[in-house]
Amino acid sequence: MSNDKLTLALQKKGRLSDGSIELLKLCGIKVSNGGNHLKAVAEGFPLEILLLRDDDIPQYVADGVADIGILGMNEVLEKKKDVEVVRNLGFSKCRLSVAVPKTVEYTGRNFLQGKRIATSYPVILEDFLAENNIQAEIHSISGSVEIAPSIGLADAIFEIVSSGGTLLSNGLREVDIIMRSEAVLISNPNLSELKKKLLSKLLFRIEAVQKAKHNKYILLNAPESKLSEIISLIPGMKSPTVLPLAEKGWCSLHSVISEDDFWEVIDNLKDAGAEGILVVPIEKMVV
Template sequence: MDDLKGLLSASRLNRDCGQTYSSLLIPYTMTNLKIAIQKKGHLRDESILFLNSLGISCQQKNNQLITKCPNTNIEIIFLRDDDIPNYVNKNLIDFGIIGEDVIKENNNQTKLVKKLGFSKCQLVMASPKDSDINSINDLQGKRIATSYPNILKKFLDLNKIQSSIVQVSGSVEVAPCLNLADAVCDLTQTGNTLRQCGLEQFTTVLKSEAVLIENKLIKPEKQKLLDLIKQYANS
């Protein structure tokens, strides 16, 4: 949330000072860039705010999946987070904004251009408050529910822990309540949902944030957008 407030403050500052980055993009309206962002969730909201702060006016209306930004020829494509690297790697989309955790989980050979500093979160280990699992070593022989089996396996192997990985696609926090698992490995920003489910986190597996990825095609207009993002980041 602090990252989101920071983007809002920067956007207001640019507006109040009469400074907009959109003027840097308008001369290149004849170019055609495609940027993919997550189609729902807080990462979508913060990505839209980030693009708006660059002067790239972006809104998703009526759950549309493709929208063209006014005054530019930039298209914003709304996709499932797991699909964004695939479209970028196939050179169908120029840039993608995605969580670093997705790149790590899928072992994508995607070109990571820049960490963007918002949508920060952590992949953590957590267990029920009344559990005897309070450290990594306590996971030996236990069942762990997660939506990140590849990251979790690497973490367990690194720490020489043999556990059963229970892969679930969502609502990981309820797994211990339903006796599906003894602990969870889940992504969290504040830890509130974990606490509401009676879980306490005891170690961090991975820190993640929004990152910018790009395809391998060489386009002059791509570099202009990268320069714009760097100028914003340094302002």
């Protein structure tokens, strides 16, 4: 592990890996294809990449073999290693849920009392059961958890759910969402000052990408008589940019609006007299 670079642990392959590589790309960091190797080369930032199983990442970061890592919050909670969650990343979203056979009536969490539950997340499940004063038999399975009820191994399962298709194909239905998870950036709590500075620079890039993703750049034409009203609807990062148009009595406004408020703002702008509204994606946003 280099002292003048950050070592980042990533999932070797899969949806989480793809999302991580895409985030780094948007941050100006190109990662070469590691193939079957455990390391990959990064360009555009002082970074070394380790390609690992996602459930091994917490241990590598806690031990200092890797300085930082990207993985699901579910794995952080399951492994309970000495790492710090630095930032939520907003991709690879899923949920940990209880599922039962379609023909079984789920009467609430009390249904689990005395039942057999199959899972690949026994630590999170044990904590959940303890918090709800439920006594149940936990069957820890490393894979193919969904088949457990059909072969008589369990009465219910506790497992990761994304679309729910795997549950349906195994005759199960999701009945209780216990927690929601997404990709997070974790760090070793004992980084050197140099590596803390490098991590801060990386977080700056990530923040710029995330803010751009959740905001839109908007351009519109507005009559000067309606300018104050329209400005009140789109305050922007500080205030909108206002430029005179060639046509007398009209201005062009440039600003930024949140993705969450997008349609409501657009409707209000039209009602206030705005015309020629253009909305453009933002690649990076530094404030």
